[in-house]
Amino acid sequence: MTTLLDVRDVSKRFTMGGIFGRKTVDAVMDANFSLSAENPEIFTIIGESGSGKTTLARMILGLEDPSEGEILFRGKRVSRHGGRAEKLAFMSQVQPVFQNPFEAFNPLKKIERYLESTARRFLQTRDKAVIDRAMDEALQKVGLSLKEVRGRFPHEMSGGQLQRCAIARALIPNPPLLIADEPVSMVDASLRMSIVNLLKSLRDDLKVSVIYITHDLATAYYISNRLIIMQRGRIVEMGDARTVLDNPQHPYSKLLKASVLSTDDAGDGKLATDPGMVKAAGDLVGQAGKLVARPDGREVRVYG
Amino acid sequence: MAEDIVRVENLKAYYQMNYFGVRREVRAVDGITMTVRKGEVYGIAGESSSGKTSFIKVLAAAIRPPLRVVEGSVKFDFKNGPIDVATATPKQIEAVRWKHLSYIMQGSMSVLNPVRRIGKTFHDFASRPMGLTGKAFEDRVIAHLARLKLPADVLKAYPHELSGGMRQRVTIGLATVCHPEFIIADEPTTALDVVVQKEVLSLIRDIQKEMNAAVVFVTHDMSVHANVADRVGIIYAGRLVEEGPTRDMFFAPKHPYTAHLVASLPRIGDVKQRPALEGRPPNLADPPQGCRFHPRCPLAVDKCRQEVPPMEQVGPDHRTACWRWQDVKPLVGASAPSGVMA
Ligand SMILES: Nc1ncnc2c1ncn2[C@@H]1O[C@H](COP(=O)(O)OP(=O)(O)OP(=O)(O)O)[C@@H](O)[C@H]1O
Ligand SMILES: Nc1ncnc2c1ncn2[C@@H]1O[C@H](COP(=O)(O)OP(=O)(O)O)[C@@H](O)[C@H]1O
Ligand code: SF4
Ligand SMILES: [Mg+2]
Ligand SMILES: [Mg+2]
Numbered sequence: 001m002t003t004l005l006d007v008r009d010v011s012k013r014f015t016m017g018g019i020f021g022r023k024t025v026d027a028v029m030d031a032n033f034s035l036s037a038e039n040p041e042i043f044t045i046i047g048e049s050g051s052g053k054t055t056l057a058r059m060i061l062g063l064e065d066p067s068e069g070e071i072l073f074r075g076k077r078v079s080r081h082g083g084r085a086e087k088l089a090f091m092s093q094v095q096p097v098f099q100n101p102f103e104a105f106n107p108l109k110k111i112e113r114y115l116e117s118t119a120r121r122f123l124q125t126r127d128k129a130v131i132d133r134a135m136d137e138a139l140q141k142v143g144l145s146l147k148e149v150r151g152r153f154p155h156e157m158s159g160g161q162l163q164r165c166a167i168a169r170a171l172i173p174n175p176p177l178l179i180a181d182e183p184v185s186m187v188d189a190s191l192r193m194s195i196v197n198l199l200k201s202l203r204d205d206l207k208v209s210v211i212y213i214t215h216d217l218a219t220a221y222y223i224s225n226r227l228i229i230m231q232r233g234r235i236v237e238m239g240d241a242r243t244v245l246d247n248p249q250h251p252y253s254k255l256l257k258a259s260v261l262s263t264d265d266a267g268d269g270k271l272a273t274d275p276g277m278v279k280a281a282g283d284l285v286g287q288a289g290k291l292v293a294r295p296d297g298r299e300v301r302v303y304g
Numbered sequence: 305m306a307e308d309i310v311r312v313e314n315l316k317a318y319y320q321m322n323y324f325g326v327r328r329e330v331r332a333v334d335g336i337t338m339t340v341r342k343g344e345v346y347g348i349a350g351e352s353s354s355g356k357t358s359f360i361k362v363l364a365a366a367i368r369p370p371l372r373v374v375e376g377s378v379k380f381d382f383k384n385g386p387i388d389v390a391t392a393t394p395k396q397i398e399a400v401r402w403k404h405l406s407y408i409m410q411g412s413m414s415v416l417n418p419v420r421r422i423g424k425t426f427h428d429f430a431s432r433p434m435g436l437t438g439k440a441f442e443d444r445v446i447a448h449l450a451r452l453k454l455p456a457d458v459l460k461a462y463p464h465e466l467s468g469g470m471r472q473r474v475t476i477g478l479a480t481v482c483h484p485e486f487i488i489a490d491e492p493t494t495a496l497d498v499v500v501q502k503e504v505l506s507l508i509r510d511i512q513k514e515m516n517a518a519v520v521f522v523t524h525d526m527s528v529h530a531n532v533a534d535r536v537g538i539i540y541a542g543r544l545v546e547e548g549p550t551r552d553m554f555f556a557p558k559h560p561y562t563a564h565l566v567a568s569l570p571r572i573g574d575v576k577q578r579p580a581l582e583g584r585p586p587n588l589a590d591p592p593q594g595c596r597f598h599p600r601c602p603l604a605v606d607k608c609r610q611e612v613p614p615m616e617q618v619g620p621d622h623r624t625a626c627w628r629w630q631d632v633k634p635l636v637g638a639s640a641p642s643g644v645m646a
Pocket of ligand 2: 319330355
């Protein structure tokens with residue numbers, strides 16, 4: 001197989017002068033995984049708030065350089081540095097989708113302006129007909145059309161439509177890889193499903209790979225091929241999404257699944273988590289351990 | 305039954321704008337009547353852009369143009385006297401802010417000034433209402449933060465140096481340090497991981513119980529309401545369409561939209577899609593006639609397209625605005641489409 005993306009022993013350390021005097025934060029430690037070019041997949045990252053998901057995504061997008069290790073895209077090293085043309089070529093291959101559709105768009109600017117500027121940038125043309133065609137093609141892919149969108153302001157569209165527009169914008173250069181950092185966390189359950197189904201059809205029909213970052217275990221279960229679970233900078237479990245979520249093995253993964261709020265006892269005000277589980281997961285923070293393969297194909301971090 | 309702490313009466317608040325000479329009016333809050341009782345947690349749910357944040361801004365007396373109250377009242381009964389925040393002067397609002405009425409805005413970063421240390425922000429907000437300064441003030445703040453499991457050092461930090469969960473606890477600290485009677489929280493756990501979310505929610509509940517404060521809690525996430533709210537109100541297109549005790553809303557909803565919201569929650573283990581609602585939320589600049597839900601409602605009849613259904617009492621504490629509420633069947637746990645959403 002040829003690899004599309006190769007994340008090799010990647011770590012990221014931030015230094016900051018503030019909170020507890022001078023201090024370093026290991027946002028990501030020793031991340032390893034790769035995506036194949038032939039088999040597009042939805043690769044999901046779940047984890048603690050602050051566990052390094054966004055930092056990992058930013059490194060893959062070339063917005064941040066790893067402190068250690070390297071990230072290869074189609075065999076070429078991803079870097080924050082490099083010439084303009086080289087960067088543009090890379091950006092046309094790996095595109096981000098942002099979290100909140102209502103914040104991603106300026107309320108006073110027509111939506112097509114965003115699409116237009118992206119099209120102009122990647123197609124390197126000012127030809128109106130070419131730009132319109134590219135915009136319409138991208139919008140068609142997400143179930144919209146330029147005709148529907150033209151002339152409209154963000155508040156004149158639903159949250160689902162806006163998020164579709166954000167995804168359409170990312171699709172303009174025909175990238176083989178999308179990085180979607182919590183694309184559904186601000187939207188309600190039914191919109192969430194329509195966005196997630198869209199990601200699924202991008203994978204199945206257009207062969208686009210998606211790195212899907214989320215806190216929502218249910219949609220992760222529903223669309224992912226593989227997933228990783230992160231705790232404080234480290235991947236603690238990785239494998240086939242359903243295998244992992246049906247029966248999580250690492251103490252943090254177990255805690256995560258047990259913390260999902262249920263509606264079965266709605267109105268009873270039950271919010272307690274088994275303190276034993278919380279302790280078991282908390283005790284492992286800071287320990288390196290190592291990822292060990294299990295017979296069912298997943299990898300779990302073990303200690304001592 | 306506890307007394308009311310706030311009575312909202314036929315509240316209408318619109319965004320009134322001028323885009324290059326074209327007047328636009330978005331009727332984000334369009335005739336909401338409800339009350340919140342002392343010491344209860346009232347959950348507000350609804351899809352994106354249904355008007356939740358706009359309603360909450362009026363309730364929190366954080367009304368800024370282009371948003372304007374065009375009709376109705378929001379009367380609080382605070383210990384220091386009654387106040388109608390829909391018509392109060394900035395000075396009158398200043399007198400209740402933080403000490404009686406506090407507001408956790410959507411997006412924790414927005415209250416935390418990125419270039420100001422957390423300690424300074426606490427000072428800006430809370431020193432005056434608490435009537436404390438210097439060491440006495442700092443000690444009180446540190447003791448309060450400790451209850452939220454935050455070290456005193458966070459006071460020296462800048463917002464970007466804290467994790468999402470810590471920032472959210474800091475904003476809860478800000479909103480509760482003056483022991484207000486009424487706390488408003490807009491999506492306080494959206495974008496937190498499920499472990500931290502649960503922790504933050506139980507924290508809000510504990511503090512609320514301890515201070516016997518009333519909390520209005522806004523989120524589109526129904527599973528949060530299921531576990532936190534005493535009562536839940538559903539907003540659709542700027543109007544309250546149903547309100548009732550949490551249990552009833554989940555197990556015996558009396559509005560087709562509520563039935564849909566409750567049934568559409570994806571669960572771990574789902575490998576196929578749950579029944580989804582067709583169509584899109586109405587444009588609040590030009591909302592549909594009659595019942596605003598009619599273009600998407602599987603039970604809609606001619607009457608719904610012409611006449612606005614009134615809020616009707618359908619059980620103890622339970623009200624709904626639907627001409628056909630008696631025909632609404634709950635859909636909880638429906639794994640295959642059935643009942644009204646078929
Ligand atoms: N520019 C920065 N300077 C210093 N520390 C940073 C910076 N960016 C991130 N961090 C720290 O790195 C860690 C990982 O942050 P990151 O944003 O990647 O988390 P995340 O997994 O995306 O969390 P969330 O689920 O809350 O979005 C956190 O401890 C964060 O405070
Ligand atoms: N600053 C604003 N200017 C104009 N319209 C706005 C503004 N903020 C919100 N709106 C509009 O008001 C309606 C309700 O929005 P909002 O209260 O934010 O909904 P929710 O919190 O339920 O997602 C939407 O149609 C939205 O586009
Ligand atoms: S009034 Fe009619 S359209 Fe509105 S929710 Fe009830 S049945 Fe549906
Ligand atoms: Mg993040
Ligand atoms: Mg909102």
